Amino acid sequence: MERVILLADCQSFYASVEKAARPELVHQPVAVAGDPARRSGIILAACPIAKQRGVTTAETLGEALGKCPELVVIRPRMQTYIEVSLLITGIFESFTDLVEPFSIDEQFMDVTGSIGYFGSPVQIAKHIQAKILLSTGVWSRVGIGDSKVLAKTACDNFAKKTAEGIFSLPRADISKQLWPLPIEKMYGVARRMTQHFRWMGIDRIGDLAQMPLPDLKYKLRKRMGKNSDIQAELFWQTANGIDPSPVTPQTHNEQKAIGHGMTLPRDYARADEINVVLLELSEEVGRRARKKGYMGRVIHVGCSGTDFDHPTGFSRQTTLPEATDITFDIYGAVKRLFYRHWDGLPVRRLGVTLTGLSKGATYQLSLFEDKERLRRLERSTDEIKRRFGSASLLRASSLLTAGQARERSIKIGGHYR
Numbered sequence: 001m002e003r004v005i006l007l008a009d010c011q012s013f014y015a016s017v018e019k020a021a022r023p024e025l026v027h028q029p030v031a032v033a034g035d036p037a038r039r040s041g042i043i044l045a046a047c048p049i050a051k052q053r054g055v056t057t058a059e060t061l062g063e064a065l066g067k068c069p070e071l072v073v074i075r076p077r078m079q080t081y082i083e084v085s086l087l088i089t090g091i092f093e094s095f096t097d098l099v100e101p102f103s104i105d106e107q108f109m110d111v112t113g114s115i116g117y118f119g120s121p122v123q124i125a126k127h128i129q130a131k132i133l134l135s136t137g138v139w140s141r142v143g144i145g146d147s148k149v150l151a152k153t154a155c156d157n158f159a160k161k162t163a164e165g166i167f168s169l170p171r172a173d174i175s176k177q178l179w180p181l182p183i184e185k186m187y188g189v190a191r192r193m194t195q196h197f198r199w200m201g202i203d204r205i206g207d208l209a210q211m212p213l214p215d216l217k218y219k220l221r222k223r224m225g226k227n228s229d230i231q232a233e234l235f236w237q238t239a240n241g242i243d244p245s246p247v248t249p250q251t252h253n254e255q256k257a258i259g260h261g262m263t264l265p266r267d268y269a270r271a272d273e274i275n276v277v278l279l280e281l282s283e284e285v286g287r288r289a290r291k292k293g294y295m296g297r298v299i300h301v302g303c304s305g306t307d308f309d310h311p312t313g314f315s316r317q318t319t320l321p322e323a324t325d326i327t328f329d330i331y332g333a334v335k336r337l338f339y340r341h342w343d344g345l346p347v348r349r350l351g352v353t354l355t356g357l358s359k360g361a362t363y364q365l366s367l368f369e370d371k372e373r374l375r376r377l378e379r380s381t382d383e384i385k386r387r388f389g390s391a392s393l394l395r396a397s398s399l400l401t402a403g404q405a406r407e408r409s410i411k412i413g414g415h416y417r
Helices: 013-021 048-052 061-067 078-093 112-118 121-136 148-157 171-177 191-199 205-209 213-224 229-239 271-292 327-341 371-388
Strands: 005-010 030-035 040-046 072-074 099-103 106-110 140-145 166-168 258-268 294-304 313-324 347-359
Touching: 005 078, 005 121, 005 148, 013 030, 013 040, 013 078, 030 048, 030 061, 040 061, 061 072, 078 099, 078 106, 078 121, 106 148, 112 121, 121 140, 121 166, 140 148, 148 166, 191 213, 205 229, 213 229, 258 271, 258 294, 271 294, 271 327, 271 347, 271 371, 294 327, 313 327, 313 347, 327 347
Parallel strands: 030 072, 140 166
Antiparallel strands: 005 106, 005 140, 030 040, 099 106, 258 347, 294 313, 294 347
16 A cells, blocks of 8 residues: 655744734734844744745844844744644644654654545645644644655645645656756755756756666766765655655654754854863763763764855764763863864854763773762762753853853753743
8 A cells, every 4th residue: 555644844833833822913924033132143933924025034133124124023932832843743643653753843644544534635634734723823734745755845845835735746746746846946955965966957856856876876976076876866766756764753762872062152263262162062962871871982073164155164073992971081082083173263063972872871990080980970960950950050161251051051952942
């Protein structure tokens, strides 16, 4: 039996949640953005009325207000959005047990086994839309296909443009529906990849889909290097609607890495300032590892500057002699790796990740260091932070102007709760 997969996407999710909570804003342009009091930050979500007046996601708040001076700007409430997202997940699970979150406002559902109970795929989509709207006040769009990539494509390129917000994209129709679209409309193709494809003479999705795979691999190697064969095959399959991956509810449950990244409020160019952030990141990674009961042997460090057209930075990793979850073990490796590869240019984003994970219940004892004492100390500080908040116990360095731990303690994912 052919699979039936739905991708449901909540329209302007953050802004829709805010408008549902404040009915007086129903006919006004609304955007959720950084810090309205300071007129800083970027637009995270804009309602359809705001978009009609030129406001776009990811532009600066100043740019948005220049286009739409009457824009109602609301500071994000991330905890609320998470709670609404979980409520919507519960609605999906009332139709099928095969639900896979894709983002906070997008989720896949395999309803192949549900059709006999709830009707056709379109009827199921309408039921889902009605339940979400009634429960949350948020309008959703639904793409339907026999693979996840076709459901995603149907939602992004077609369902969002129809009045009913539902679109089915059968594999038999991709040549007339999908292939005429410009290459940048294909899932997984961002601005830089669009430039690569246009350089290769690939302007539409059909150009890519109909190109023999060996030819695509050859052209991509010439453009991007010898290790691009996997990318070529993935793009070719996407253009042809091929995606055998199942909808997997547990897809995010298996822990493969523990990481923490941070976009800085300004450029950091001095080592003493960068060290403060590297320590904060190392501490957070160690705390998360201990909470989940893991240790790791591989440390990854990444950094980047602010100019996306002329990117600077690096992404490197190193392997430790033994697995650890101790902050200063992680921090020592992070510093060595960072200064081995940093080119001295200003940094705007930093990230630290721990991989090569193993269960933390078993570890190698040391004759030269009392690691168990350090672990007991860190578990004690973890408990204090768990009970009283992450800002209840801070390192002195985090109180310096470079420190970000206190500010980020009142945020989720870099945004206010």
